[in-house]
Amino acid sequence: MKIMIVDDEPKIRKGIKMLLDGQMGFDVVGAYDGADSALMDILEKTPDVIVTDIKMPEYSGLDLIEKIRERDKKIYIIIISGYSNFEYAQQAIKYGVYRYLTKPTNPRELIEVLREIERKQEPQLCGSEPPAGMYVNSDVGNLLVRKAVDYIEIHYAEKIGLKSIAEVLYISPNYLSDLFRRHMKENFSDYLIDFRLKKACIYLKMPEYKVSDVSQMTGFRDAAYFSTVFKKAYNMTPLEFKNKAK
Template structure:
């Protein structure tokens, strides 16, 4: 889920963005608002958003100054710039400091939705793994049901309730048969492979540094952050915080 901060000096613009979209349907939540760059920096510290939607021209500190300071501090949140100014120098400066997108006011709702979807797609591409990423030592052709099970896990690993029963039912095969062929062809149990997949995705998310450890745990299907931590350490030799520190 993307945690969104809105930064704009016009209250009606902020209100329009907050109320004008079905944020839950986009797997987003509004965590705060700010009226200028200074307030935006404080809100980032308070709410730790991973998406900031900001105007450029604002009093006290403008959006580009805020973005520059965020990058100086090591913050890597996604940023969408909104502005009424079409001068390309604004866009160039915004992109220089790592803005993901640049929309001219007034913009259509679908333009902002599309910009958010592009960011979500980039995040998904960054963390999407193939079976070879997770099991690089497993060679040879896989049977139909093993490949389908791997693909199912790749699509549903974030579901805390996923298990052998759910996977077998989705494929229309018995649990016993699926367990047998999967272990025979990969040397992993279904749950063992699922765990490996989740931890590999978690490693990519922790390298990104935009997410807190409990958020990563939730994103890869763990309700219990302590259990996630112990599983992560068992497979990597490091706690999630130790791993993230080494990647910074």
């Protein structure tokens, strides 16, 4: 799978390239410090995936994505940005971005997203898979749910809930709750807790973070509640999980 990287920060650009070069089946066909030079090479190098930042001097990642979509609807695009502004996520939805990740990005998370794309590629070649953008479903209700899920992915560490996300989407909490249950086959609150717990598992494996740190980082303001919910889900406390992961 051919991957192109666009990021004006040399350390991040080189770090992503080194990470992906070490993965079987990944071919980094270019790493660029600006959107202009990347855009010139896209037609020639025909990448399957573009990993790009949003905020860059002169020519932004969103400008790049807009130009790419004028030429090609099928390239998978992953945004890695230090900006968790939902307006950027909304623009990403508009351009059919596959995933919006925030810096500092967990390397494992990026690899998981790329492997997910890799699994999609074979069916796509047979014509049975939709275009690369996640938001090809024309059902408005499903699009709103997808926006809610994107908001959770960006803001899970903050104090968020059904009401606050419904306000961002300009719909009622009851309507969002019904949409979520219909399209995701689970309650909003269950999804939010499950998402936060999965993030917690990633951070607990990192020795630099204490259990109390992870609780705060994943949106659980009460460490005791975090421990209770975690044990119910995984049949062990966060500390036991952390010790086991060493």
